[in-house]
Amino acid sequence: MLKLGVPSKGRLMEQTFDWFAARGVILSRAGSDREYAGRVEGHDGLHLVLLSAGEIPRELAAGRIQLGVTGSDLVRERLAGWRSHVVELAPMGFGHADLVLAVPACWRDCEGLDDFAAIATDFRAAHGFRLRIATKYHRLARAFLSAHEVADYQLIDSQGATEGTVANLTAEAIADITSSGETLRANHLKILPGALIHASQATLFAARSADPAALAGLARQLGLAGDKVNAMPHRHP
Ligand SMILES: Nc1ncnc2c1ncn2[C@@H]1O[C@H](COP(=O)(O)OP(=O)(O)OP(=O)(O)O)[C@@H](O)[C@H]1O
Numbered sequence: 001m002l003k004l005g006v007p008s009k010g011r012l013m014e015q016t017f018d019w020f021a022a023r024g025v026i027l028s029r030a031g032s033d034r035e036y037a038g039r040v041e042g043h044d045g046l047h048l049v050l051l052s053a054g055e056i057p058r059e060l061a062a063g064r065i066q067l068g069v070t071g072s073d074l075v076r077e078r079l080a081g082w083r084s085h086v087v088e089l090a091p092m093g094f095g096h097a098d099l100v101l102a103v104p105a106c107w108r109d110c111e112g113l114d115d116f117a118a119i120a121t122d123f124r125a126a127h128g129f130r131l132r133i134a135t136k137y138h139r140l141a142r143a144f145l146s147a148h149e150v151a152d153y154q155l156i157d158s159q160g161a162t163e164g165t166v167a168n169l170t171a172e173a174i175a176d177i178t179s180s181g182e183t184l185r186a187n188h189l190k191i192l193p194g195a196l197i198h199a200s201q202a203t204l205f206a207a208r209s210a211d212p213a214a215l216a217g218l219a220r221q222l223g224l225a226g227d228k229v230n231a232m233p234h235r236h237p
C-alpha cells in the first residue's frame with residue numbers, strides 16, 4: 001500500500017486532483033469539505049491522505065506517507081539534506097512561485113547582491129546591529145546569502161504578512177514567495193536583481209523509504225520516467 005499526501009485545500013488540492021485525473025487516477029475527498037479523508041479510483045494499492053502542504057515534507061521523511069505533493073520550496077526548506085529523504089518524481093506544472101529577496105523600492109542604489117552586501121555592512125557600522133531580513137524560509141535564505149558572501153545580516157522570523165515588516169520597521173528586507181508581484185508592489189518593495197533564491201512549483205515527491213516495486217507500478221501508470229524510481233536505493237525511515 002502506498003500512501004499519497006496531498007494538500008488539503010485550495011488551488012493546490014484542486015490542481016493536484018486534475019493532474020492525477022489526466023493520468024487516469026481519480027482522487028476525491030471522501031466526505032464533506034471538512035473531512036480530511038480521501039478516495040482513490042483507478043489504482044489499487046494507493047491510499048489518499050489530505051494534509052497541510054507544509055507538513056508533507058516531514059511526513060515523507062518520517063515514512064508515514066510514501067508519496068506527497070507539495071511545493072518544491074517547502075521540501076528544501078523543511079528537510080535538511082532533502083535529497084537523502086525524498087526523490088522528485090515529477091514537477092507538476094502549477095503552483096509556480098518564486099522565493100526572492102526583496103528590499104525597499106526606494107533603495108535605488110541597491111541593484112544586486114554586491115550592493116546589498118555593502119549596504120548590510122554599512123548598516124551594521126551605522127546602527128550597531130545587523131540588517132534584519134524577515135522570512136519563514138530560514139534554511140533557504142541562509143544558504144543563499146552564504147553562497148553569495150552576504151554576512152552582515154540577521155534573520156527575523158515572520159510566519160505571515162512578511163511584506164509588512166519593512167513598513168512596520170521590524171525588518172529592512174524580506175525573503176518571501178512572490179507570484180504576481182502584487183503584494184511586493186503594494187508594500188513598496190522590489191525584488192533585488194539576481195536574488196531569486198528558488199523557483200518553486202508543485203512537485204510529486206517519493207520517500208526514499210518507499211517500496212520501489214510499488215512505486216514503479218504507479219510511475220508506469222502516471223507515465224513518469226522510470227529511471228528516477230529505479231535509481232532509488234531502498235532505505236528504512
Ligand atoms: N501567491 C502564491 N502563488 C502561488 N503559489 C504560492 C503562493 N504563495 C504560496 N505559494 C506556494 O504554495 C505552497 C503552500 O504554501 P503555504 O505553506 O503558504 O501553504 P498554506 O496555504 O499556508 O497551507 P498550510 O498552512 O496548510 O500548509 C508553497 O509551496 C508556496 O510556494
Ligand SMILES: O=P(O)(O)OC[C@H]1O[C@H](OP(=O)(O)OP(=O)(O)O)[C@H](O)[C@@H]1O
Pocket residue numbers: 159160161162163176177178179180181182183184
Ligand atoms: O506575488 P503575489 O501574487 O502577491 O503573492 C505573494 C503572496 O502570496 C503568499 O501569501 P499567502 O496569501 O499564501 O499567505 P501567507 O502570507 O500566509 O503565506 C506570499 O507569502 C505572498 O505574501
